[in-house]
Amino acid sequence: MDIEYYWGDKGLGFEESVEDLAQFSLIHHEKMRVVSGTSTGKYSRLYVWLELRRRMGYYLIQIYCPAILIVVISWVSFWLARESTPARVALGVTTVLTMTTLMSNTNASLPKVSYIKSIDIYLGVCYLMVFASLLEYAAVGYVSKHIKRQRKSQKQESKENEEPLNEAENGAKAPPSCNSTPSRSKPFASAEYGLQVMTEVSILLSVLLIKFYILQM
Numbered sequence: 001m002d003i004e005y006y007w008g009d010k011g012l013g014f015e016e017s018v019e020d021l022a023q024f025s026l027i028h029h030e031k032m033r034v035v036s037g038t039s040t041g042k043y044s045r046l047y048v049w050l051e052l053r054r055r056m057g058y059y060l061i062q063i064y065c066p067a068i069l070i071v072v073i074s075w076v077s078f079w080l081a082r083e084s085t086p087a088r089v090a091l092g093v094t095t096v097l098t099m100t101t102l103m104s105n106t107n108a109s110l111p112k113v114s115y116i117k118s119i120d121i122y123l124g125v126c127y128l129m130v131f132a133s134l135l136e137y138a139a140v141g142y143v144s145k146h147i148k149r150q151r152k153s154q155k156q157e158s159k160e161n162e163e164p165l166n167e168a169e170n171g172a173k174a175p176p177s178c179n180s181t182p183s184r185s186k187p188f189a190s191a192e193y194g195l196q197v198m199t200e201v202s203i204l205l206s207v208l209l210i211k212f213y214i215l216q217m
Contacts, residue, residue, distance in 0.1 A: 004044045012048065023050040063095035063106055063119065067126045070099050072173075075131040082144055099130045162165050 012031060028051040035044055074095040077088045105122045110117070 005033065005046050009047065021052075023055055023058060025055055027051045027053050059119070063102070064122070066102060067099070068124060070095055070102070071126050071129050074130045077133055077137060082140055083125045085141075088137045092130075092137060095130045096127075096134055103127065133141060 005185065012029060030049040032043070032049065034047060035042055037043075074092065076120065077091050080088050080091075110119070205206040
C-alpha cells in the first residue's frame with residue numbers, strides 16, 4: 001500500500017448551500033476510513049455517510065392538499081339533484097381529469113423507478129374515490145330509471161284492474177284509487193342508504209390516509 005489516507009482533526013465542512021437544500025435536510029454525517037483489498041493490492045479509502053431527510057412542505061402544498069381538495073369537491077355531486085345531469089357530469093369529469101393531471105405532473109417530477117412509491121398509493125386511492133363518485137351518478141341514474149318504470153307499470157296495471165270494476169257497477173263512479181305514489185320507494189331508499197355509506201367510508205379512508213402521512217413526516 002503506497003499511499004494511506006486519514007481524516008484530519010478538523011472534521012468535515014459543508015457549504016451553506018449543502019446544509020440548506022431545497023428538498024432535503026442534512027440530519028447527520030459520519031466519516032470512515034477503510035482499507036480494501038483487490039486483485040492488484042490493498043488501497044486506503046475514505047468514505048462519508050450522509051443522512052438526509054426529505055422536506056414535506058413542498059409536497060404538502062403542491063400534491064397532498066390539492067389531492068384532498070379535489071376529492072372533497074367530487075363529493076359535492078352527492079348533494080346535487082338527480083335531475084341536474086349537466087352539473088353532475090361536468091363536476092365528475094372535471095375532477096377525474098384534474099386528478100389525472102396531478103398524478104402525471106407528480107410522476108414527471110419524481111425519479112423514474114420500477115417499484116411502487118407511497119405517494120403512488122396515496123394518489124391512486126384519491127383517484128379511485130374521484131372515479132367512484134362519477135360512477136355513483138351512473139348507478140343512481142340507472143336505479144331511478146328502474147323505479148320510474150316500475151311506477152309506470154303499476155299505474156297501468158291499476159288502470160286495467162279498475163276498468164272491469166267500473167263496468168260491473170253499471171257505470172257507477174269508482175272510488176278514488178288508493179295507489180298513490182309513495183313519497184319514497186324501497187329501492188330508492190336503499191340507494192340513498194348505500195350512497196350515505198359510501199360517502200362515510202370515503203371520508204374515513206381520507207382521514208386515515210392523512211393521519212398516516214402525518215405520522216410519516
